[in-house]
Amino acid sequence: MKITDKLGRTINYLRLSVTDRCNMRCFYCMPQEGIVSKGHDAILSYEELQLIAETAVELGIEKMRITGGEPLVRSGTIPFLERLARIDGLRHLVLTTNGLRLPDMALPLHQAGVQRLNVSLDSLNSETFAAVTRGGDLNKVLHGLDAAEQAGFPPPKINVVIMRGINDGEILDFADLTLSRGNTVRFIEYMPAVKDEEWQRYCISGDEILQRISTRHTLKQVDKGPIAGPSKDFRIPGARGSIGIITAVSGHFCVECNRIRVTSTGQAKGCLFSDAATDLMPYLRPPDRDGLASILRTLIIDKPEKHGISQDGYKHKNFTMSQVGG
Numbered sequence: 606m607k608i609t610d611k612l613g614r615t616i617n618y619l620r621l622s623v624t625d626r627c628n629m630r631c632f633y634c635m636p637q638e639g640i641v642s643k644g645h646d647a648i649l650s651y652e653e654l655q656l657i658a659e660t661a662v663e664l665g666i667e668k669m670r671i672t673g674g675e676p677l678v679r680s681g682t683i684p685f686l687e688r689l690a691r692i693d694g695l696r697h698l699v700l701t702t703n704g705l706r707l708p709d710m711a712l713p714l715h716q717a718g719v720q721r722l723n724v725s726l727d728s729l730n731s732e733t734f735a736a737v738t739r740g741g742d743l744n745k746v747l748h749g750l751d752a753a754e755q756a757g758f759p760p761p762k763i764n765v766v767i768m769r770g771i772n773d774g775e776i777l778d779f780a781d782l783t784l785s786r787g788n789t790v791r792f793i794e795y796m797p798a799v800k801d802e803e804w805q806r807y808c809i810s811g812d813e814i815l816q817r818i819s820t821r822h823t824l825k826q827v828d829k830g831p832i833a834g835p836s837k838d839f840r841i842p843g844a845r846g847s848i849g850i851i852t853a854v855s856g857h858f859c860v861e862c863n864r865i866r867v868t869s870t871g872q873a874k875g876c877l878f879s880d881a882a883t884d885l886m887p888y889l890r891p892p893d894r895d896g897l898a899s900i901l902r903t904l905i906i907d908k909p910e911k912h913g914i915s916q917d918g919y920k921h922k923n924f925t926m927s928q929v930g931g
């Protein structure tokens with residue numbers, strides 16, 4: 606089955622957040638003190654998450670990305686993923702992680718039926734990495750990337766949030782990484798999330814990132830396939846890996862947006878930056894499959910056209926990316 610919104614966009618991708626907790630504190634995503642953690646009862650059980658997943662697939666969702674917070678810090682993830690992987694009609698089960706727990710978990714994740722991993726990694730310098738993540742250990746993530754490939758995954762996509770004055774000096778180092786490694790390095794424009802009135806000072810546009818890479822390398826655009834996320838992909842001729850840019854602020858990939866989101870507290874969102882959220886709890890406690898299908902269908906049909914952020918005209922709201930799942 607195929608489902609489209611009122612603007613004719615096919616919606617086939619659900620980003621499902623399984624926790625709002627994390628074992629890192631990236632400064633652009635979470636406040637230093639962390640978030641006020643929701644009580645156990647406020648977080649959806651795996652049974653409830655599974656009901657949402659099954660219902661979404663019945664409506665036309667074909668790709669599901671498990672996210673968080675950090676999805677690998679919640680216990681019981683592996684059996685949950687095994688159950689998701691068995692849902693008839695779900696063609697792509699993928700997961701975004703900070704990579705810290707991959708050295709131990711890559712193999713069970715692969716065995717559970719997860720098909721691909723995206724790993725966030727903002728610096729190849731251990732001090733910068735620890736500063737951005739407020740204490741993260743770069744070596745563990747690098748081991749995690751290798752563990753993923755050893756477990757049988759294709760080389761994970763590496764997500765790098767590029768921030769002026771923080772890690773933009775590493776754009777060429779990350780581009781060079783694709784010469785020898787098969788990963789796709791995706792440069793993400795910094796988005797205004799954690800409250801910061803001067804968020805624009807960090808922003809570097811996808812165009813500027815490409816321009817900087819072009820001072821050293823030729824880039825050829827590559828086709829990213831029909832059910833991909835918002836990245837625009839390129840390759841340095843002869844390189845093993847590729848390079849992507851996710852122009853979350855400057856770009857206008859909203860016209861081809863194919864996704865909805867559900868948070869670990871059961872809030873469904875038609876757009877990452879929309880204030881509007883639909884509370885799914887009334888359809889989960891007690892479970893009401895038909896009601897859930899109907900409310901998700903409405904959310905999809907009424908999906909917002911686009912976000913309102915831009916480099917010069919965004920009224921900053923305090924918004925914790927880790928609660929929505931990116």
Ligand SMILES: Nc1nc2c(ncn2[C@@H]2O[C@H](COP(=O)(O)OP(=O)(O)OP(=O)(O)O)[C@@H](O)[C@H]2O)c(=O)[nH]1
Nearest residue numbers: 701723762764793833834835836851853864877931
């Ligand atoms: N503005 C905006 N940013 C998004 C959207 N989807 C993903 N992103 C951002 O892109 C970055 C990478 O997201 P991922 O979790 O790797 O997912 P993806 O880009 O869909 O991944 P693929 O499916 O592998 O292409 C994150 O910072 C997200 O917040 C979106 O719909 N809108």
Ligand SMILES: C[S@@+](CC[C@H](N)C(=O)[O-])C[C@H]1O[C@@H](n2cnc3c(N)ncnc32)[C@H](O)[C@@H]1O
Nearest residue numbers: 633634674675702703725764795796798926931
């Ligand atoms: C919220 S995290 C959740 C999954 C996992 N913890 C991780 O870091 O990959 C998902 C993605 O959102 C990105 N992200 C978070 N805050 C962001 C921001 N302010 N601007 C751009 N990307 C952001 C992260 O870099 C990551 O790639």
Ligand code: SF4
Nearest residue numbers: 627631634674703927
């Ligand atoms: S980006 Fe991911 S790893 Fe970093 S604080 Fe947010 S949820 Fe945690």
Ligand code: SF4
Nearest residue numbers: 859862876877911912
């Ligand atoms: S900002 Fe909203 S409409 Fe635009 S691509 Fe992201 S989720 Fe889709």
